[in-house]
Amino acid sequence: MSPYLQAKLLRFLNDGRFRRVGGDREQTVDVRVVSATHRDLDAMVAEHSFREDLFYRLNVLSLQVPALRERGDDILLLARHFIARACAQARRPPCRLTVAASAALLANPWPGNVRQLENVIFRAVTMSDGAYLDAADLELAGARMEAETGGEPAEPSSWDEAAAAFERGLLRRLYPRYPSSRKLAARLHTSHTMIANKLRKYGIPDGT
Numbered sequence: 001m002s003p004y005l006q007a008k009l010l011r012f013l014n015d016g017r018f019r020r021v022g023g024d025r026e027q028t029v030d031v032r033v034v035s036a037t038h039r040d041l042d043a044m045v046a047e048h049s050f051r052e053d054l055f056y057r058l059n060v061l062s063l064q065v066p067a068l069r070e071r072g073d074d075i076l077l078l079a080r081h082f083i084a085r086a087c088a089q090a091r092r093p094p095c096r097l098t099v100a101a102s103a104a105l106l107a108n109p110w111p112g113n114v115r116q117l118e119n120v121i122f123r124a125v126t127m128s129d130g131a132y133l134d135a136a137d138l139e140l141a142g143a144r145m146e147a148e149t150g151g152e153p154a155e156p157s158s159w160d161e162a163a164a165a166f167e168r169g170l171l172r173r174l175y176p177r178y179p180s181s182r183k184l185a186a187r188l189h190t191s192h193t194m195i196a197n198k199l200r201k202y203g204i205p206d207g208t
Contacts, residue, residue, distance in 0.1 A: 086125035
């Protein structure tokens, strides 16, 4: 967050007043703010990249949430929740994890925490038609279930870059199984025109 936006947020936290983009008058709201970060804000305050007054204004009640790999009981609970949601979004019958898939999920180090787990499950559900998700489905989805990890995944520079990377990866994995824009569109429950445009955008199949 830029120093300018930090100042704006601090003012809002102090008096609850803000002005909408393009608006000509201020409005007042009564809200409770919950903030989260994976950054070392103490160090950022010391480096003057984060306002000290904003830090203390936000730092009223602190909760330290352990990494997902340290909360084994939560992994399968969250996985089942994400499976149910992904199946509903994909308009397909509910599916379940096999014993092997459950073991693979528990063994993974999850450097990307809950968001990585959610993405892994969504990709696996999208690419699988069966009543069960096996370990192979998770690997096919790019879950990287090996015990070793190459470190933290690179963070995208923007939301558009992250969305484009996901679209490209999904279409590259599905195209060999549904080798036409119409088949892909039917599989993903979307329009043929949209899929055709996306395939051209990402050069799928290679060289087109």
